[in-house]
Amino acid sequence: MKKHNYSFKFSSLLFIGLISFNSSLQAQEPVRIAFMDPLSGAFASIGTSGLKQIQFAADYFYNSKGGILGGRPIEIVALDNKQSPTETQIQFRRAVSEGLQIIFQGNSSAVANTLNTTISRHNRRNPGQEVLQINYSAVDPILTEDNCSFWHFRFDAHAVMKLNVLTDYIAENQDIKSMYIIGQDYSFGQVVSDNTIRLLNEKRPDIEIVGNEFHPIGQVKDFTPYVTKIVSSGADAVITGNFGADMVSLARSIIDSGLDVPIYTFYAAYDGITATIGADGVDRLRLVHNETANPIPTERRKEYIRAFKAANPNNDVTQPRIANALQMLVAAMEETQSTDPYDIALALEDMRFTSLSGDEIWMRGDDHQAFQSLHISVHTDEGIEFDADNSGFGLFSEYHVAAEDTVVESSCQMRRPRR
């Protein structure tokens, strides 16, 4: 009887101990990360799809496996900036007042530039409460060149790196004798236009630039008048940096006009674009991007995509770099056992990380620009294991450039904060 009592006491003690251990794990403060992108308005589809991807990546890699930094879960806080620089300032204030110190942002270089300036100023004035900008998609080179900042990291190849690859590819196609450039009238569109002209001039001086058109971003109802000009210019190919609805409408108008020329793009896939373009765009639309599309090289990434599709049947893993950026960020946190932006930034510098597809990513310390292999893929329905928009159509990668061949010089003169 006595013995029994003792063992009961022991087990209840153990039980209480277990509970308290458990609750200490439960009560661990989450690591909060802001995701600031358009979640409403004309470009909502890109933003909401990005949000699903970062949320899934956080759950898949960390939250389902006991969290990070010894049991802390990752909490993604969605902030809707409507892709407007003004709204971004407001949302940034909100992020700061809620104590958020890491901000993911990708859509629109104009917004990224605003955020970059705002964060630099904020960090200078509020030492100890710095904010880190994780740029997963805004590709205006200036962010890692003249306007580079210690607090900004870019995980996508910038526009000139991508255009280097794209123009190499175009230069190999001897059928192309003339090129039409059309783009949204803002920083990124201008960069695409200027550098396409410069690079094609170097690589294929015989290619004539027969048009260089800008249109207001998100304002054009009907692209047919623009396409009429493209047709009458006699261009052999079109290059555009358009994204979202501007990309779909442009591609549809080109297809509807019966113009049969290759279209070189940055963002003409996923979020309804692939399904809308469908059979008419096969072998005509090409994209330059990081992380190879079909065929997917590793089983790990296939598993990841399948798990994502199981959780989000109507979405796709459109931007693998979101998961890459999160993984590298967490690796930096684990390495320093800290969530302080300064420590994280130092650990991210010159980090080398192998992504799910076995691709090595190098974050250059001098300008905080990531380098990894780049690919050109074609819109098709052949050899597509993982399609887009559940349409049967998808991207097939047909041209690859190794990471070391994408490295470009940077004019960045980084001002490093002292601690």
Add this chain to the structure above:
Amino acid sequence: MLEVFIFATLNGLVTGLLLFMLASGLTLIFSMMGVLNFAHASFYMLGAYFAYSISLQFGFWLGLIFAPLIVGCLGAAVERYGLRRVHESGHVAELVFTFGLAFLIEEAIQFFWGPDTKNYQSPDILDFPLFTLFGQEFSAYRGFMIGVSVLIFIGLFRVLTRSRIGIIIQAAITHPNTVANLGHNVPLIFMGVFGVGTALAGLAGVIAGPVLTTFPGMAIVLGSIVFVIVVIGGLGSLAGAFIASLLIGLLQSYAIASDVGMPDLLNFLGVSFERDHPLNDLWTMTLPQIAPILPFLLLVLVLIFRPTGLMGNREE
């Protein structure tokens, strides 16, 4: 150059007539109720989405018939159970009501259909070039769009000027009390006009959806332009709306097709600026670049020189 001109004209006609379908309903509603319906373009978007959903099940043609009917019924219900109640609180309340409704419809569409672009396609039967001119195709579907819009214009014009209902509507616009005293049910007329106006917007959405892409931002892109048309044409004037629609459609189309800009003007004047001039953006601006804001420029000019609009006769 001739081919650019011809195609610019055709494109301008397509856009202009499409805009007219929206503007006609808006201007009728305005002249009756004295309230600008901010949610008008949202009904256009609803039309496209309903037609998309119907076309998945039953094909494009049933969508063409039923989507505008559904939108029209929704519009009538909005007037009967929403606007009419708000009406007692005055015009400002009505304005705010329609403004809120626009947001509500956009959010509802994102909620039910999601934020992605929808794969709403034109019917296969119209999937051929109507004619080819100078190597450019003009698709049959665009011809169909012009046809539908013209039919609507003629039908609307005949109903309003030749039929008994039209006479009552016109009378109700200017003398609602007299019409009511003659025994007509003026609130019912209002509801009918609102319903027909929104149905026209819905129809515009149905035929524009496949060409201008169906996505949650389509109302915003078109919405502001429609107000510009109604104001330029003269508030409440159907003929004015028609002229202004075509004017803006053609103006934008020609501006995009043109290849002139500030550099040409400066050359002509013999002035030149360095590339690093602080106003470099201004000196290098071209007409195609600013084409989408030309309607707003025209709006300002019309408001300055002819505040009643081109055909408007309202003096307030």
